[in-house]
Amino acid sequence: GAGVSQSPSNKVTEKGKDVELRCDPISGHTALYWYRQSLGQGLEFLIYFQGNSAPDKSGLPSDRFSAERTGGSVSTLTIQRTQQEDSAVYLCASSLGQGFETQYFGPGTRLLVL
Amino acid sequence: AQSVSQHNHHVILSEAASLELGCNYSYGGTVNLFWYVQYPGQHLQLLLKYFSGDPLVKGIKGFEAEFIKSKFSFNLRKPSVQWSDTAEYFCAVNAGAAGNKLTFGGGTRVLVKP
Numbered sequence: 293g294a295g296v297s298q299s300p301s302n303k304v305t306e307k308g309k310d311v312e313l314r315c316d317p318i319s320g321h322t323a324l325y326w327y328r329q330s331l332g333q334g335l336e337f338l339i340y341f342q343g344n345s346a347p348d349k350s351g352l353p354s355d356r357f358s359a360e361r362t363g364g365s366v367s368t369l370t371i372q373r374t375q376q377e378d379s380a381v382y383l384c385a386s387s388l389g390q391g392f393e394t395q396y397f398g399p400g401t402r403l404l405v406l
Numbered sequence: 407a408q409s410v411s412q413h414n415h416h417v418i419l420s421e422a423a424s425l426e427l428g429c430n431y432s433y434g435g436t437v438n439l440f441w442y443v444q445y446p447g448q449h450l451q452l453l454l455k456y457f458s459g460d461p462l463v464k465g466i467k468g469f470e471a472e473f474i475k476s477k478f479s480f481n482l483r484k485p486s487v488q489w490s491d492t493a494e495y496f497c498a499v500n501a502g503a504a505g506n507k508l509t510f511g512g513g514t515r516v517l518v519k520p
Contacts, residue, residue, distance in 0.1 A: 323506060335496060335510035348507065383450065387506070394440070395508060397450040 294318065296398035298384050304404045305374055313369045313401045315384030321396075323389030324367050326359060329400070330380035338382075341367065342389050374405045408433040408501050412511035420519050421489055427482040427514050429497030439480040440498040440508065441471055450496070456480065467491070489520045 297316040305311050317324050326338040337351040341361040352358070356374075361367040371378055381402050385395040413428040431437065441453040454465025461473040471482045480497060497511040 325507065327508075327510075334512045335498075335508075337507040337509070340507050342506070351507065385450075389506075394452055394455060395506075396452070397442075399449040 298398040302402045310372045315367045317386030321386035323387045325385040327383040328380045376405050379405045408509050410511035414514045416515045418517045422486050425484045425487045429480045431499045433501045437501045441482050442496045443493045445493045487518050489518050492518045
């Protein structure tokens with residue numbers, strides 16, 4: 293079946309602009325995660341959605357970062373007033389959400405802030 | 407807070423050599439352990455996982471890992487590597503107190519020379 297998809301694949305933006313990154317999880321997966329992969333920080337957790345519960349936002353690095361998940365499916369990660377240090381690959385993952393189980397990752401969005 | 411350490415950042419070896427990548431974590435309670443692999447130009451894929459039961463876990467492509475609770479370790483092994491095993495390998499943990507989010511090690515880049 294179809295895996296996790298993310299768009300765009302690549303995004304180049306200017307410092308100070310806002311960007312939106314999209315994630316389509318695997319159909320039927322109720323849990324959705326965002327991670328960031330950068331040279332200096334490795335792979336870091338950002339935010340986690342589980343069904344209709346309040347999201348776990350404990351990994352968001354600043355209030356410029358926010359995420360939504362509409363209808364329990366598609367999620368959008370928004371970065372406002374982008375900074376050069378936001379340059380990274382943003383990864384989305386999903387899982388069945390019934391406990392601690394395997395997370396399946398998408399291909400990522402490579403963000404470059406000039 | 408939980409943390410994961412991968413001691414080798416880069417490993418270079420020849421085809422048919424044996425591979426062992428170290429992974430140690432810090433968390434005293436029940437953990438779920440994962441090894442993910444990222445081949446060049448591809449997204450993160452699950453190699454193997456440990457949730458409970460037999461501490462010796464077998465994964466795809468001939469990889470295995472052993473969970474040693476007393477050492478807080480989950481080392482990855484392959485008896486005979488191939489050129490196609492060239493990739494970056496990530497150890498990851500999720501633990502009850504941290505919810506479902508994964509904490510990743512820094513990754514180990516493995517280069518297999520033909």
